[in-house]
Amino acid sequence: MSESMGVKTLIIDGQELSARAGQTILEVARENEINIPTLCHMEGLSNVGACRLCLVEIKGSNKLLPACVANIHEGMEVVTNSERLKKHRRVILELLFAERNHICAVCVSNGHCELQALAQELGLTHINLPYRNPALTVDASHERFTADHNRCILCSRCVRVCAEIEGAHIWDVMGRGIDSIVITDLHEDWGSSACTRCGKCVQCCPTGALFDKSKIGSDHPKYPDFLPYLNLMREAQ
Amino acid sequence: MTIEELEQIAKSVCQENDKYDFEVNVCMDLACMSQGADRLREALEKAAGASGKNVLVRRTGCMGPCSSGPLVRVDPEENLYHHVKADNAEAIVASLGGAPVPELQCDLNDHFDRQVRVVLENAGHIDPEKIDDYISRDGYKALLTALTEMTPNGVIHRITESGLRGRGGGGYPTGLKWGTVAKAGGELKYVVCNGDEGDPGAFMDRSVMEGDPHRVIEGMAIAAYAVGASKGFIYVRAEYPVAVSRLTTAIREARRRGLLGNGICNTPFSFDVEIRLGAGAFVCGEETALLASIEGRRGTPRTRPPYPAVSGLFGKPTLLNNVETYANIAPIVRNGGKWFANMGSERSKGTKVFALTGKITNTGLVEVPMGIKLREIIEVIGGGVPGGHTFKAVQTGGPSGGCIPAEMLDLGVSYDALMAVGSIMGSGGMIVMDDTSCMVNVAKFFVEFCKTESCGKCIPCRAGTAQMHTLLTRICEGKGTMEDLDLLISLCETIKETSLCGLGMTAPNPVLSTIKYFHNEYIEHIVHKRCPAGVCNIEAPVAVSAEVLA
Numbered sequence: 187m188s189e190s191m192g193v194k195t196l197i198i199d200g201q202e203l204s205a206r207a208g209q210t211i212l213e214v215a216r217e218n219e220i221n222i223p224t225l226c227h228m229e230g231l232s233n234v235g236a237c238r239l240c241l242v243e244i245k246g247s248n249k250l251l252p253a254c255v256a257n258i259h260e261g262m263e264v265v266t267n268s269e270r271l272k273k274h275r276r277v278i279l280e281l282l283f284a285e286r287n288h289i290c291a292v293c294v295s296n297g298h299c300e301l302q303a304l305a306q307e308l309g310l311t312h313i314n315l316p317y318r319n320p321a322l323t324v325d326a327s328h329e330r331f332t333a334d335h336n337r338c339i340l341c342s343r344c345v346r347v348c349a350e351i352e353g354a355h356i357w358d359v360m361g362r363g364i365d366s367i368v369i370t371d372l373h374e375d376w377g378s379s380a381c382t383r384c385g386k387c388v389q390c391c392p393t394g395a396l397f398d399k400s401k402i403g404s405d406h407p408k409y410p411d412f413l414p415y416l417n418l419m420r421e422a423q
Numbered sequence: 424m425t426i427e428e429l430e431q432i433a434k435s436v437c438q439e440n441d442k443y444d445f446e447v448n449v450c451m452d453l454a455c456m457s458q459g460a461d462r463l464r465e466a467l468e469k470a471a472g473a474s475g476k477n478v479l480v481r482r483t484g485c486m487g488p489c490s491s492g493p494l495v496r497v498d499p500e501e502n503l504y505h506h507v508k509a510d511n512a513e514a515i516v517a518s519l520g521g522a523p524v525p526e527l528q529c530d531l532n533d534h535f536d537r538q539v540r541v542v543l544e545n546a547g548h549i550d551p552e553k554i555d556d557y558i559s560r561d562g563y564k565a566l567l568t569a570l571t572e573m574t575p576n577g578v579i580h581r582i583t584e585s586g587l588r589g590r591g592g593g594g595y596p597t598g599l600k601w602g603t604v605a606k607a608g609g610e611l612k613y614v615v616c617n618g619d620e621g622d623p624g625a626f627m628d629r630s631v632m633e634g635d636p637h638r639v640i641e642g643m644a645i646a647a648y649a650v651g652a653s654k655g656f657i658y659v660r661a662e663y664p665v666a667v668s669r670l671t672t673a674i675r676e677a678r679r680r681g682l683l684g685n686g687i688c689n690t691p692f693s694f695d696v697e698i699r700l701g702a703g704a705f706v707c708g709e710e711t712a713l714l715a716s717i718e719g720r721r722g723t724p725r726t727r728p729p730y731p732a733v734s735g736l737f738g739k740p741t742l743l744n745n746v747e748t749y750a751n752i753a754p755i756v757r758n759g760g761k762w763f764a765n766m767g768s769e770r771s772k773g774t775k776v777f778a779l780t781g782k783i784t785n786t787g788l789v790e791v792p793m794g795i796k797l798r799e800i801i802e803v804i805g806g807g808v809p810g811g812h813t814f815k816a817v818q819t820g821g822p823s824g825g826c827i828p829a830e831m832l833d834l835g836v837s838y839d840a841l842m843a844v845g846s847i848m849g850s851g852g853m854i855v856m857d858d859t860s861c862m863v864n865v866a867k868f869f870v871e872f873c874k875t876e877s878c879g880k881c882i883p884c885r886a887g888t889a890q891m892h893t894l895l896t897r898i899c900e901g902k903g904t905m906e907d908l909d910l911l912i913s914l915c916e917t918i919k920e921t922s923l924c925g926l927g928m929t930a931p932n933p934v935l936s937t938i939k940y941f942h943n944e945y946i947e948h949i950v951h952k953r954c955p956a957g958v959c960n961i962e963a964p965v966a967v968s969a970e971v972l973a
Binding site: 196201234235236237238241245250252255257270274277278281282285314315316318340342358359361362363364365366 | 706721725726728874875876877878879880881882883884885886887888890893894910912913917920921922923940
C-alpha cells in the first residue's frame, strides 16, 4: 500500500506526481521542475511563509496556501499558476517595489537580484501604486559589509541564517508594520555589534540590502596615480 | 472543597447579607471609576455609617449603561441611579426605606428588558474581589460538578451540544476545538485565555474580567479538566490594570480555597493559572502571535497548520479561547447544553455581549440573544442616535469588520449573517455612526489602525495597509481619482486573499464595505471634490482665470 510506504500521489498543474509524505508542496514542485516563485524561502533555513509569493490554490478550498510550508496529502490537486495567483503575485511585487527605494540602475545587485529577476519573470514593467520613498539609512559601519535599508524587503533570511546556522543571532526585526527594519544587536551599528563577520547573511540576502564592500570595489578599480602624472606632463608643456 | 462546603459558603454569605436591610451597589467598572465612583463609594460608606441604618455598600462590576455612570443600584428595591456624584451619597442613604431620589432615577427599562444575561449575570451583583460573593451565586458549582460527576468527554459533549462558538470573533465551534485538544497526544497541555481585547470601541472582555473574574477562571478550569491540561495562562493586555489586579486577587483567592492548585476538591485533577501581560500590540490577539508573546518571543503570527490544538504553546497541544467563551462555560455545565442551545439563532447559539459605542444614547455593555435584529439593539436597547441626527451605519467587529448601512438594520445578528454582508461578528464592538460621519474617513481611520498595528511580517499586510492608507488619504483630501479607487479595490482583494493572518485578511473589510454601501460618498470626494458629511478638509479648487491660461 502506498499509504504505508509513506508515498503520496498528487496533482500539480495537471501533472500527476508522487512524493514522500511530509514533503511540502514547494519541494515536490521544484523536484518536478514546476516553478513557484519565492522570496523569503531559502533552502537550508526554516520557512516563515511571509512573502506570500508561493501561495497556491488547492482544489476544494477557497483559501490559498503557502507552498513553502503546506504539506502535501494524498489526492491533493494544486494549481500554481492561475490568473488569480498571477494577479496577486504582481500586486505583491508592486507592493515591494513601492515600499522602499528599489532603483535597480544604481543598485549594487543590479543583474543578480532575486526581486528584479522575479519582476522580469512576471513581466512587471511598471508600478501602479504610489512610491513611498521612505528616508532610510545605510549602515556602512562594518569593515567588510554594508546594510542598505533602502533595498531591504524584510524577508528575514539574514535573521534566520544568523540565528539558525551561524548561531550568533545578531540580526532581528525591530518596529512594527511599515516601520519594521532589520537591526543588528539591540539596534547598534553593525560595525560595533557582536557580528562574527562570517558573511552568511550577505550571501543569503536576495537583494542589494546586504553587500560585501570588497566586491563593489573590485567592479570599479580606480587609479588615482594619474593626477601627479597629469600635472607633471602639463607643467612640462 | 466539596459541593456541600460550597453550599455552606453560599449560605453564610446569604446570612451575612440578610443582616443588612439595604444593599447599595456601586459600579466600580473602569468607566464609572473614571467618573469618580471611588469617591462616591467612600461617601456612601460614610453616609451609611452616620445614618445608623443597616446598609451594605458593595462595589460591583459593570452594570451596563456606562454613559450614565457612575451607577448605583439600591436593593432590594432595585432602584437604579445614574450620574451619581459623591454629593448625592447622603440623599441616597436618607431615601433608603422611603421614596427613591427622583432626580437621580433613570428609566432604562427598554434598555434592560430586551437583554438576556448569561455572561453578565453576576456583573453588578457581586464584589469581584470576593470569591464568596461569586460562590453565593452558584460559583464554582459547575467545576465541582464536572470534576465529581462528569467525565472529560461528558463535559466536551455538553459544550458541543450547547452549540457555543468562539466569542473572540472567529466563531469556531468550541466543542470541536476542545475535542481536538483532548485527542491530541502528550502529557503536557495548556489552556490559554485570550484577554488581549484590542478592537477600538470594544470592552466586553475587560468588563467581564473586571466584574466577574472567577467566572473566567472557573471556565478555564473546566476546560482544562475536559482537555487534560494542568496549566493555564491568561493573556491580558497591560492597558487593563484593573482587570489584571482583580484577576490576580481572584487567582489568589481560588488557590486559597483549593479551587486552583494540586488535587482540586480531593480529585486527582490539578490546575493552576498564571497571568501574562501583553505589551500593547493588537496583533497579539491573533492566536499564534499571542502564544509567541507568552513564550517571550516577538509577537508575530505564524502560518497554520499546525494549529495550536496540535502544536501550540511551547510546542504542546494548547486550547485557546476568548474571555467571553470561557465565561459561558460554567452556566452551560450547570444548566445543560440544551438550555444554551435554546437561545439564539439556528447556527449561532446563546447570547453575545456587545459594546455599544459611538453616536448612540446608551453607550455601554449589552448582552442579547443571538439572532436579535440590529435595529432592536440600536434603536431600543441603545436608545437610538441622540441629538436629532439620523443613523447612517453601524460598524461591527472593530477594524476587521465592515460598516452595515441603515437598509440592513433588520438583519439578525449571527456569525453567518454578518459575514454575508461583508462584516464580521468580531469580539463584539459595535460602533454606531450618524449623518455627521464621513464613511471614507471612517474607512481611513480603521485602515490607519491596521497599518499601525500590522506586525510587518507579511508583505500584503505590511505594505498593503500602508498603501490603502495613502490612497484613502488622497481621496479624503480631494486629490483622488477614479483610477485610485480601482487600484484600492484591487489592492483590497489581494490583501484579503494573501495575508498571513486574520489582521491582514480582514483589514480591507471597512474599505470594501464602505465602497459597497456608500459608493456615492467616494464619488462625491473624487469627482465633486466635496465631503457630504463635512468631515474631510477638502481645499476648494483654485480658480484659474482664462487670462493666466492664455
